[in-house]
Amino acid sequence: MDLELTGRTALVTGGDSGIGWHTAKLLVAEGATVAITDVDQEILDEAAAELPGDVLAVAADLTDPADVERLHREVTHALGDPDVLVHAAGITGAQGLFHEIDEDGWRSTLETDFFAAVRVVRAFLDGMRRGGWGRIVLLASEDAVQPYEDELPYCAAKAAVLSLVKGLSKTYGGEGVLVNAVSPAFIATPMTDAMMAKRSQEKGVDVDEAIRTFLDEERPFMELKRRGRPEEVAAVIAFLASERASFVNGSNYRVDSGSVATI
Incomplete structure (x- = not known):
C-alpha cells in the first residue's frame, strides 16, 4: 500500500532504537524525509547511519524545555516544519509497589513519559497548523488502561498520554492535524x-x-x-502518520497480542 508520504517530513523521538528506529526506517522507505532524536548524539548517529537514505540526527533531552526548543530550531532550519510527529521516547521509570516509590520516582517517570510528550507537541504543533496538515502519533501502552501494581508511575503517565491524545484530537482535528495513540504490549x-x-x-x-x-x-x-517485534508496531504508526489514515482521529490502536483483556 502506498501511504502517500513522499514529500512529507517527519520527526521521530526515541529514534535511536526499538519502535522509534523501526518507525523511522519505514517512514523513509515510504518516501518521507525523516529526523530522529534521542539523548546521546553518538548512539543517534550510529542509528541514523543504519537507516536508508539521509536521516537528520539531532540529540536532545526531552525533559529539558530549552533543549526541546533547540531541537525545534535545528529540525525546522534543516527540514522545515515537520508534517508528522511520532513520539516514541520513553522509559520504564520507577518500579515497585506504591508505598515503595518516593515522589522523585514519580516525578522522574512523569517527566519523561508524559511531560516530554507535552513539550514536543507544543514545539511542533504550530507548524502543522500553519500547513493545514499534520499527523501526531503518541506512544502509550497497554498499561494505560490495564495498570500493573509494580509500575504505577508508568501506567499513570501513559493514561495521561491517552487523555492528551483525545483532547488534542478534538482541538486540532478540524484544522487538519490528526492525533492518535498506539499502545504496544x-x-x-x-x-x-x-x-x-x-x-x-x-x-x-x-x-x-x-x-x-x-x-x-x-x-x-x-x-x-x-x-512483539518493533516493526509490527511501526507498521501501525506509519499508517496513522499517512494520508491513508485521513479519517482516523483521537483513536488508540492496541498492538498487544490481546493483552488488554477488555473490549
Missing part, C-alpha cells in the same frame, strides 16, 4: 530487554525462560505467546 526493545535481564537474574533462569514465565504469569492474555 511487551515489544522486543531495549526497555523490555532490561526488564527480562533483571527478571532472569532474580529468578536464576536464562532470559528465554524469564520471557516465557513472564508471559505465563504476568501477561496471560497475550495469545500469541511471544514478545
Whole structure:
C-alpha cells in the first residue's frame, strides 16, 4: 500500500532504537524525509547511519524545555516544519509497589513519559497548523488502561498520554492535524530487554525462560505467546502518520497480542 508520504517530513523521538528506529526506517522507505532524536548524539548517529537514505540526527533531552526548543530550531532550519510527529521516547521509570516509590520516582517517570510528550507537541504543533496538515502519533501502552501494581508511575503517565491524545484530537482535528495513540504490549526493545535481564537474574533462569514465565504469569492474555517485534508496531504508526489514515482521529490502536483483556 502506498501511504502517500513522499514529500512529507517527519520527526521521530526515541529514534535511536526499538519502535522509534523501526518507525523511522519505514517512514523513509515510504518516501518521507525523516529526523530522529534521542539523548546521546553518538548512539543517534550510529542509528541514523543504519537507516536508508539521509536521516537528520539531532540529540536532545526531552525533559529539558530549552533543549526541546533547540531541537525545534535545528529540525525546522534543516527540514522545515515537520508534517508528522511520532513520539516514541520513553522509559520504564520507577518500579515497585506504591508505598515503595518516593515522589522523585514519580516525578522522574512523569517527566519523561508524559511531560516530554507535552513539550514536543507544543514545539511542533504550530507548524502543522500553519500547513493545514499534520499527523501526531503518541506512544502509550497497554498499561494505560490495564495498570500493573509494580509500575504505577508508568501506567499513570501513559493514561495521561491517552487523555492528551483525545483532547488534542478534538482541538486540532478540524484544522487538519490528526492525533492518535498506539499502545504496544511487551515489544522486543531495549526497555523490555532490561526488564527480562533483571527478571532472569532474580529468578536464576536464562532470559528465554524469564520471557516465557513472564508471559505465563504476568501477561496471560497475550495469545500469541511471544514478545512483539518493533516493526509490527511501526507498521501501525506509519499508517496513522499517512494520508491513508485521513479519517482516523483521537483513536488508540492496541498492538498487544490481546493483552488488554477488555473490549
